[in-house]
Each structure stands twice: as structure tokens, then as C-alpha cells.
Amino acid sequence: MSISNMLASFFRLHVVIRLLIIIMGVLFIFGSLAHLIEPEVFPTIFDGLWWAIVTTSTVGYGDLVPQSPLGKVLAVFLILAGAGFVTFYMAQLSKHVIEAQNAARDGQMTFNGKNHIIIVGWNTRTKNIIQHIQTKAKNISIVLIDGTVKNNPIHSNKVHFIKGDSTQDKTLRQANITFASTLLITADQNKNELQADMHSVLTLIAAKGIHPNIYAITEILTTDQINNAWRAGADEVMESNMFLSHVMTNSLLERGMADIVMLLLDQLHGDKFSFQTIDDKWIGKTFHVAAAHFLGEHKVLIGIKRSKECYVNPSISFVIEKDDSFILIEH
Known part of the structure; x- marks a missing residue:
């Protein structure tokens, strides 16, 4: 491999990795020089490397100290150069940790897990669903996709948030849909019923296009869009408005029926x-x-x-x- 290719590969590395390689190289050079300049104080290169690490980390055990003027000059350069590199490295490391935390909170970080559940849309129903899943199956990871909330509304290490449009391939791939087990698409409460159903069907088409075998459950509000959801590849279609209509009708005809239905659902x-x-x-x-x-x-x-x-x-x-x-x- 040519030097130009090696440099190109080096500069493609993450900045934190590059800094770590540079620091280790600088420490090795200073440790080797210490061994060459004062072999009686630093009998091996490892002893010189140990002294360089202790010095740049500002620990300063004092077990190995250069005695000659040239050795002391070397120590000055090590303190100025090495300590600066280490400080800069720690600052960069802290910066990237904070950036990663912010990206995860703001829904910009890609999910890398497998066999997870993807839920599209944030609303009260979604909140209750996630709470029930975490109660019954604590080890299942959940990826929440929503484009309306600013950051992750669920504070749990098992809930990963992706901010974006669920009809876009980029957003679905960010949720690692290729390795997901189940997809739940809830109706968008910020749209009217027809627009919400069209958005759900488009999300379903996009998801099935990437992962045809994913088990997809889709909430549909209007009767006219039910067949479109089936055609798009839904494995289950939930007619939430129809269900509520039945419950309300029964309550009108038989008072107290809504309470009975809710109690039954809670028990089941x-x-x-x-x-x-x-x-x-x-x-x-x-x-x-x-x-x-x-x-x-x-x-x-x-x-x-x-x-x-x-x-x-x-x-x-x-x-x-x-x-x-x-x-x-x-x-």
C-alpha cells in the first residue's frame, strides 16, 4: 500500500481514533528517545513509554525521572506537546459523547438493533402501548418514529427515537427496518382522517418495499381506505373508528356498556x-x-x-x- 493510500485511509478514520493513534505515536517516540538518551534511568523502551504516559497524564508518580540536561529538555517538550495532545483528545472525546447523546435525544441517531418493534406516530395510544409492552416484555427494543415531537418523549433505554417522515426510505432505514420484527402504524392525529389514512398506507408501502416480510399492523380511520391497506400488504388492519362506533352505540342502547367493554379489555x-x-x-x-x-x-x-x-x-x-x-x- 502506498503512503498516499495509507494517509487517505488514516484521514477517513473517526477524529477520536485519529487523535488516539497520534497520541500513542507521540508517546512511543518520546519513550524511545528517553531510553536512548538515558538508558541507565530507562533500561527498556517500555520504561520510557511508562514515563511518557505518566507525565502526559499529569499523574507524575516520580518513580522514573530524567537526570541529564538533554533528558530534562526532552521532558519539557513532552509536557508541552504530549499533554496538549492528551487534553485535546479528552476534549474531543467529551464533545463526541455529548453529540451522540444529543443525536439520540433529538432522533438523529441510527438504530442498530435487531428483532425490534417499530411504532409510527406519537400519541396517547402509543404511550399506553409502549408502557404495556415494557411491562409484559421488558427485553424488547422499540423504535418510535415521529416527525412532530422535538425529542424522545419516552425516557427509557429500550425506546429509541427517530425524528422524520415515516414514508421516506431514509427514515425507515434509520430505524433499521430491515431487521425489525413488527411494524405498528398509528393514525396521524395532526391530519384529517383521509390524509391520515393516506399517510399510513404510504408508510406501509415504503416499509414493505424495504422489508416485505415484516409483520405490519395498520390503523385505518376511514372505511374506504381499508382495502388499500390490505393491498399495500398489511397483515392486520385496525378500524379504530369502527370499534369506537360499536362501543358508543351499545352504550346508547345499553347504559354502562362502555365501562364493561373497557374493563374486559383491561382484563384481557x-x-x-x-x-x-x-x-x-x-x-x-x-x-x-x-x-x-x-x-x-x-x-x-x-x-x-x-x-x-x-x-x-x-x-x-x-x-x-x-x-x-x-x-x-x-x-
């Missing part, structure tokens, strides 16, 4: 509510037979999921088919 969060893919032995059997079986295992069978349809509390003669899933409540 986490691992109490689950899907179970059926074994072949259940094909052709009735819902009644399956429900009786699971009661013996202290589980309540409340319905059957078939493709994109759910049958809650079907008739006891409802026949189980291939590729169905059980909807269970576990104790």
Missing part, C-alpha cells in the same frame, strides 16, 4: 387473550366439543377465526374447518 390485555392454530384432529368437529375440551384446560373458547372472518360464540353445531384458529381466554 397481555397473554390472557390468544389465538391457537388448530391441529388436524379438530377438523370436522363442532365448536361445542372444542369448547368442552378447553374448559378442562382452564381455557374459554370464545370463537373461531377463519381467514379474515371471526365467529364469536357460534352455534354449538358450528363445524371446525382446516386452517381455522381458536380464539381463547386463558387463566
